[in-house]
Amino acid sequence: xxxxxxxxxxxxxxxxxxxxxxxxxxxxxxxxxxxxxxxxxxxxxxxxxxxxxxxxxxxxxxxxxxxxxxxxxxxxxxxxxxxxxxxxxxxxxxxxxxxxxxxxxxxxxxxxxxxxxxxxxxxxxxxxxxxxxxxxxxxxxxxxxxxxxxxxxxxxxx
Numbered sequence: 398x399x400x401x402x403x404x405x406x407x408x409x410x411x412x413x414x415x416x417x418x419x420x421x422x423x424x425x426x427x428x429x430x431x432x433x434x435x436x437x438x439x440x441x442x443x444x445x446x447x448x449x450x451x452x453x454x455x456x457x458x459x460x461x462x463x464x465x466x467x468x469x470x471x472x473x474x475x476x477x478x479x480x481x482x483x484x485x486x487x488x489x490x491x492x493x494x495x496x497x498x499x500x501x502x503x504x505x506x507x508x509x510x511x512x513x514x515x516x517x518x519x520x521x522x523x524x525x526x527x528x529x530x531x532x533x534x535x536x537x538x539x540x541x542x543x544x545x546x547x548x549x550x551x552x553x554x555x
Contacts, residue, residue, distance in 0.1 A: 412449065416546035419448070424456055424538035427472065427519070434518035437539025441512045448507040448545035450476075450483075453515060456496035456538030459531050466531035467492045471522055476541070477514045478507065496538055509548055515539040 421438040459466040468491045476483045
């Protein structure tokens with residue numbers, strides 16, 4: 398009988414087999430004053446831990462009522478890493494990954510110890526969208542889901 402050892406990392410993505418998941422989300426009242434922002438979801442990796450962002454989702458009550466309400470001209474959305482916009486989502490003013498759908502998975506590596514935040518900011522009234530029948534946005538939500546693991550390169554063995 399040949400004994401096989403458990404592989405310490407995935408041979409495809411390199412993520413350790415014992416990596417854990419993070420998942421944070423909230424639905425809150427939309428900001429209404431120019432410059433106000435709310436943190437919808439966040440996760441902070443501990444020192445010596447790395448991670449991957451696998452998925453994010455957005456929610457507005459207007460989009461929940463009608464899927465044509467994709468644009469959010471008065472709101473700016475950002476995913477930030479240590480306070481800086483995370484490329485390629487520097488700033489956007491529309492629903493690009495709706496809550497409740499399977500969405501588009503991503504595999505974005507996160508720096509060791511980073512603070513990841515999903516925020517929405519009220520920038521004021523946006524351009525008038527002609528023929529719009531979309532209801533006003535009064536609630537917003539966001540979700541971040543990913544994996545994290547101890548990085549033995551940075552901190553030695555566990």
